[in-house]
Amino acid sequence: MNLLLLHPHQHLHGDLWRLDDRQCCHVRDILGLTAGDACRAGIIDGAMGKAQIESIENSRIEVSFKVDSHPEAPLPLSLLLALPRPKMLKRILIDATSLGIKRIVLINSWKVDKSYWQTPNLKADLLREKMLLGLEQARDTTLPELVLAPRFKPFVEDDLDTWAGPGRRLLANPGDYPAMPCDLAEPVTLAIGPEGGWTDYEVEMLQRQGFACHSFGTRILRVETALPALVGRMMQLP
Structure with missing residues (x-):
């Protein structure tokens, strides 16, 4: 997983999103990220940017997502x-x-x-x-x-x-x-x-x-x- 792909139903409010179980496992166990760390993320059929870990509580992780780019042009x-x-x-x-x-x-x-x-x-x-x-x-x-x-x-x-x-x-x-x-x-x-x-x-x-x-x-x-x-x-x- 080279990108946290955020689904609309994961949006909480403002810039805040909640990761699903598979994403939580990847962030915690594979990437080894903790509160304050960041990784690349994007919204399905939308823009890309940086997701910063705001909180980790047991199996629940919330991130703030800010747009900074758009995906590569599709192959023609x-x-x-x-x-x-x-x-x-x-x-x-x-x-x-x-x-x-x-x-x-x-x-x-x-x-x-x-x-x-x-x-x-x-x-x-x-x-x-x-x-x-x-x-x-x-x-x-x-x-x-x-x-x-x-x-x-x-x-x-x-x-x-x-x-x-x-x-x-x-x-x-x-x-x-x-x-x-x-x-x-x-x-x-x-x-x-x-x-x-x-x-x-x-x-x-x-x-x-x-x-x-x-x-x-x-x-x-x-x-x-x-x-x-x-x-x-x-x-x-x-």
Whole structure:
């Protein structure tokens, strides 16, 4: 936890906020802070600043929070991602959020096991929890916009063009395609398929929506490996 991420319900009055149990444990046991000490904090979807410990009483910690900055600009990258294995979904959401990606669609694919869409990990509160962890990691406060698209064809035909908006549209897929471009600063929508890539039918449908196929070498990577590697190659990270 590199940032105390304050929720609106934690606000008491004025500059005073009360930490939750997990934050209290981190401040007391990991950071070893005492009354008068300070650390970085921010308000969800708001500004950032310094939180000074005002009081520590048993398991209750109150801090005064003063704004002094705003979060880093978001990465100009939107992510269209075939729904990954449930065990890896949590880690991928944390990583995507910590990289600064603010617009994510989890979409179905022929190679995505139908059971993945039944996992409890897709509950909204659990998805939000993982994105909050990504914000704490990266010292950011702005939650990504997350969309679930369990039906590939209707989303691609009816919603994808509007969702992606202006900017380049790139599709990462194994095959004899041009190499993925480097150091982009413009808005980009990146489509990453399941392990083994999109089907030919899915590639064709995405190409109809303006996506250009690019390869990322000859190795077949796990999604959790491909995502940060692709973002590091493609984008000019702040």
